[in-house]
Amino acid sequence: MPGVFETLPALVNGNAALVRRGRYCTTTFLVEVGDTAWLISVHEGRVEKVERGPFLMRAWSFAVRAPAAAWQKFWEPVPAPGYHDIFAMTKGGHARVEGNLQPLMANLRFIKDLLAAPRSSRRA
Amino acid sequence: MAELEPIVGRYLRLALAGRRHRVYFEEAGQGIPLVCLHTAGADGRQFRHLMNDEAVTRHYRVLAFDMPWHGKSLPPAGWQDEEYTLTTRGYVDLIMTFITTLGLERPVVLGCSIGGKIVLELARLHAKSFRALIGLESADYQAPWYDDTGWLHRSDVHGGEVSGALMSGLIAPQSPEETRWDTLWMYMQGGPGVFKGDLFFYRADGDFRDRVSQIDTSACPLYLLTGEYDFSCTPEDTLRTAAKIKGARVTIMKEIGHFPMSENPAQFRRYLLPVLDEIKAHSA
Numbered sequence: 011m012p013g014v015f016e017t018l019p020a021l022v023n024g025n026a027a028l029v030r031r032g033r034y035c036t037t038t039f040l041v042e043v044g045d046t047a048w049l050i051s052v053h054e055g056r057v058e059k060v061e062r063g064p065f066l067m068r069a070w071s072f073a074v075r076a077p078a079a080a081w082q083k084f085w086e087p088v089p090a091p092g093y094h095d096i097f098a099m100t101k102g103g104h105a106r107v108e109g110n111l112q113p114l115m116a117n118l119r120f121i122k123d124l125l126a127a128p129r130s131s132r133r134a
Numbered sequence: 135m136a137e138l139e140p141i142v143g144r145y146l147r148l149a150l151a152g153r154r155h156r157v158y159f160e161e162a163g164q165g166i167p168l169v170c171l172h173t174a175g176a177d178g179r180q181f182r183h184l185m186n187d188e189a190v191t192r193h194y195r196v197l198a199f200d201m202p203w204h205g206k207s208l209p210p211a212g213w214q215d216e217e218y219t220l221t222t223r224g225y226v227d228l229i230m231t232f233i234t235t236l237g238l239e240r241p242v243v244l245g246c247s248i249g250g251k252i253v254l255e256l257a258r259l260h261a262k263s264f265r266a267l268i269g270l271e272s273a274d275y276q277a278p279w280y281d282d283t284g285w286l287h288r289s290d291v292h293g294g295e296v297s298g299a300l301m302s303g304l305i306a307p308q309s310p311e312e313t314r315w316d317t318l319w320m321y322m323q324g325g326p327g328v329f330k331g332d333l334f335f336y337r338a339d340g341d342f343r344d345r346v347s348q349i350d351t352s353a354c355p356l357y358l359l360t361g362e363y364d365f366s367c368t369p370e371d372t373l374r375t376a377a378k379i380k381g382a383r384v385t386i387m388k389e390i391g392h393f394p395m396s397e398n399p400a401q402f403r404r405y406l407l408p409v410l411d412e413i414k415a416h417s418a
Contacts, residue, residue: 088307091363095303098365101279116291118299 014085014128015041015048019057021127028127029055032120037113041125042075055120072109074125080104085128096125141185143206148231150202150210151224157232158206159199163191166265166417167241168410169233170198171249173271173393174220174336175286175297175329176320177205180246183313183399189407193414194242199232203328205320218331222339225252226259233263242413246270247367247392248332250358251340254375258345261353266413268357268406271364271392273371274342274378283337287327294322297329304392306363308401317396351381355416357409358382361390 022028032055041048047063049070076084076099083093092102099105107114114121143160160178162185170181178198185196200207203218229252233241242265245253250272257267280300287293298318305314321329349356356379360372369386376382387394387405394402 092365094307094363095365097279097300097303098363101277101365111285112290115285115296118296119302122299122302 014043014081015050015060015062018050018060018124018127021130022055022057022124025127028120028123031055031123032117035113035117035120037071037117038069039114039121040070040073040075040109042073043081044078046078050124052124057124070109071113072107072111074105074107076105084126087129089129096122139182139186140191141182145206146199146232146235148228148235150228150231153210155202155210156208157199157202159197159232160185161195161197162186163193163195165193165195166414167233167238168194168196169229169238169241169243170196170395171229171243171245171252172198172201172204173247173249174332175204175324176317176396177201177323179205179320180317180393180396184395184403184406187399187403189403190410194410197236197238197241201228201332203325203331209325218325218328220248220332220335220339222252222255222335225335226255229256230260230263240265242266242268242410244268244270245272246395247272248336248340250367251336251342253356254342254346254349255340257349257351257354257356257379258342261350264354265417266355266357268359268409270359270394271361271367271372272358272375273360273367274346274375276336276367276371278337279366283330283333286330286333293326293329294324297321297324301392304364304366305397306361306389306391308389309391309397313397313399317393320396346375347378349379349382351379355413356382357385359385359387359394359405359409361387361392361394363389363391366392 036053038051049061051059092098100107140162141160146157148155148157172178172180177200181198184190203209250269253267253269298321301321358372358376360369376384
């Protein structure tokens with residue numbers, strides 16, 4: 011599991027269609043995989059920075075939190091029902107989405123594709 | 135040679151709640167009328183694969199209208215000063231008026247999502263008017279998966295983009311890219327506030343938990359089919375609903391989400407054709 015987010019800049023920035031989809035998105039958001047926190051900084055659809063916590067007094071817009079086992083299922087090449095979408099996971103009680111949701115909702119398809127990007131690298 | 139599809143589209147003038155409407159519908163095939171009801175915030179194009187499927191159109195006259203405010207059906211005059219809200223009563227009136235105006239005799243109605251939900255009310259109120267009823271992604275109630283439908287209609291979030299992005303999760307991962315994105319395009323094209331207005335019926339006004347047990351399936355057979363990847367109307371929601379309706383037939387569909395006919399037509403027809411064959415056999 012460590013390493014999944016380190017690959018994000020290459021996975022996202024190397025995908026021209028995805029960068030285009032996120033071209034109006036500039037924000038820093040928090041992702042928690044169990045106890046491990048990550049801050050992901052996006053600038054105009056490109057992942058500029060991925061940092062691993064713990065963090066002290068850092069600002070972020072929204073947060074997506076789930077146990078490691080849930081993310082593992084989410085990133086399966088063909089995820090099972092209930093783990094195939096972040097909102098399937100929130101409804102099922104496996105994940106939480108919190109904070110200022112406007113940047114998330116305004117760029118929802120881009121953020122969902124970004125979070126699902128590790129799926130493609132696990133298909134091989 | 136022009137590659138023409140068998141689908142034909144026309145406009146029908148209807149009076150609904152005393153107001154003039156111009157409703158667009160498409161049809162293909164001949165035989166038993168099969169009226170198809172699209173999902174919230176979308177339009178009748180969701181049924182284009184069904185209408186292009188000879189195994190269906192050989193014995194069924196498939197019709198699908200765009201609800202007012204959706205697709206090619208304009209809102210009624212004066213819409214600019216109102217907020218669109220779909221109600222149970224208005225939806226039933228629309229369907230019954232469409233059927234009687236076109237003179238469709240004891241049609242089968244197949245509806246998905248809001249269309250699947252209203253099928254339950256058609257079964258309760260008008261069973262004798264139908265040969266059979268088919269509800270896709272249908273339940274008497276389903277718990278919401280986001281609290282605030284306000285996200286669908288506000289000035290700092292693009293309504294079409296966010297609707298498409300939300301719905302993307304309701305499509306099964308196995309569904310082909312082309313039909314997945316077709317399905318989302320219809321959501322992206324919706325008018326401002328229309329999807330939200332439909333969800334008033336889906337979430338609030340269409341809570342039928344107190345009445346589905348009144349449905350008499352001996353007057354009209356009821357089929358409920360739900361996709362395993364649907365987390366809006368879950369398989370559990372449909373099974374719980376069916377348990378209250380004596381004689382309701384339930385199928386949980388593999389590798390399908392909330393939009394069976396539109397997201398994966400090839401997979402869906404495996405489940406639908408046996409149902410249509412059974413209905414045809416019983417009406418012979």
